[in-house]
Amino acid sequence: MTHFNWQTCYQTLFSDLENTGQARWAERLRTQLKLRFEERPHGDMARWLNAVHSLPEVPDISSDLTRSAVTLSTGAPLSADQQEQLESSLRGLMPWRKGPFDFFGTYIDTEWRSDWKWDRVAPYLSDLRGRRILDVGCGSGYHCWRMLGEGAGRVIGIDPGLLFLFQFLSVKRYLGDVPVDLVPIRMEDLPDNLQAFDTTFSMGVLYHRRSPLDHLLELKGTLRKGGELVLETLVVDGPQGYSLMPEDRYGQMRNVWFLPSCDTLLRWLDRTGFENARVVDVTETTTEEQRSTDWMRFNSLQDFLDPEDPSKTIEGYPGPRRATIIAEKP
Ligand SMILES: Nc1ncnc2c1ncn2[C@@H]1O[C@H](C[S@+](CC[C@H]([NH3+])C(=O)[O-])CC(=O)[O-])[C@@H](O)[C@H]1O
Numbered sequence: 484m485t486h487f488n489w490q491t492c493y494q495t496l497f498s499d500l501e502n503t504g505q506a507r508w509a510e511r512l513r514t515q516l517k518l519r520f521e522e523r524p525h526g527d528m529a530r531w532l533n534a535v536h537s538l539p540e541v542p543d544i545s546s547d548l549t550r551s552a553v554t555l556s557t558g559a560p561l562s563a564d565q566q567e568q569l570e571s572s573l574r575g576l577m578p579w580r581k582g583p584f585d586f587f588g589t590y591i592d593t594e595w596r597s598d599w600k601w602d603r604v605a606p607y608l609s610d611l612r613g614r615r616i617l618d619v620g621c622g623s624g625y626h627c628w629r630m631l632g633e634g635a636g637r638v639i640g641i642d643p644g645l646l647f648l649f650q651f652l653s654v655k656r657y658l659g660d661v662p663v664d665l666v667p668i669r670m671e672d673l674p675d676n677l678q679a680f681d682t683t684f685s686m687g688v689l690y691h692r693r694s695p696l697d698h699l700l701e702l703k704g705t706l707r708k709g710g711e712l713v714l715e716t717l718v719v720d721g722p723q724g725y726s727l728m729p730e731d732r733y734g735q736m737r738n739v740w741f742l743p744s745c746d747t748l749l750r751w752l753d754r755t756g757f758e759n760a761r762v763v764d765v766t767e768t769t770t771e772e773q774r775s776t777d778w779m780r781f782n783s784l785q786d787f788l789d790p791e792d793p794s795k796t797i798e799g800y801p802g803p804r805r806a807t808i809i810a811e812k813p
């Protein structure tokens with residue numbers, strides 16, 4: 484298998500953790516990553532690595548992380564050969580779900596318009612400049628790049644999906660040693676009570692957790708006193724106390740456990756010790772926001788809704804609606 488030097492990949496992160504009083508976390512991460520990359524490597528890892536390694540060298544790179552597509556540009560236009568190589572490497576990392584991205588003019592139209600979510604959330608965030616940020620369930624890291632674009636001091640994204648890591652590295656490879664890392668671990672793999680972050684994001688994760696209150700407590704443990712939680716999750720209509728637990732799948736997704744009403748979610752946040760929790764946005768997910776594209780050719784939301792009544796999922800539950808809540812750790 485093509486060798487992946489994870490120690491080099493995470494060198495800056497490890498020193499950053501060691502220099503900020505998190506040496507024990509760095510040690511634990513080393514053990515987890517060794518297991519992930521060396522002892523139990525994913526069957527497709529060699530292919531994905533090959534794709535990242537075959538991305539063309541490009542001189543004179545600049546980036547714009549404030550636009551809807553995370554954009555890489557070059558002062559020296561790519562030759563036809565380079566363009567072909569770029570496209571073929573990026574296609575090797577399909578399916579692309581979270582984006583969009585623009586690699587030197589090659590536009591990756593991802594399954595999700597993740598920029599729409601960012602536009603809904605961003606106006607309500609405390610100024611991100613200089614902040615240490617954790618993005619739990621970060622996918623390809625699209626939002627991590629947008630956070631850097633807003634001036635974040637340090638961003639750590641975590642997501643167990645390994646393909647997402649290689650999509651992330653295909654961007655980072657061109658940006659050099661920027662203070663953004665994606666670590667392929669789950670929330671449950673973080674040490675308890677890190678108290679290391681100014682802002683923690685959990686977007687699209689809560690409904691995947693069998694124990695949502697424990698997820699909220701884990702998120703609180705990642706924050707310093709006064710730190711900000713940004714929580715985005717699927718919600719349903721209903722009074723305080725109500726939540727929907729699907730019988731099996733929800734919109735064809737496995738592992739969906741609790742879809743609370745907004746009032747229930749506020750109560751959960753209150754009971755888990757957050758303060759000043761407020762719903763800043765509620766939006767239906769449409770088939771414009773989540774759809775199959777040339778870069779994600781599998782089924783998408785349209786196929787997961789009831790063809791007779793698209794306000795319902797194929798299983799007959801209320802269609803996807805997402806709320807964003809912001810709260811502080813006292
Ligand atoms: N236990 C876990 N710990 C960490 N990550 C997890 C866990 N379980 C699942 N995930 C990860 O959470 C992400 C949820 S997607 C939201 C992406 C982005 N945040 C977005 O808001 O666009 C939403 C969706 O597509 O359902 C996936 O990438 C999982 O691998």
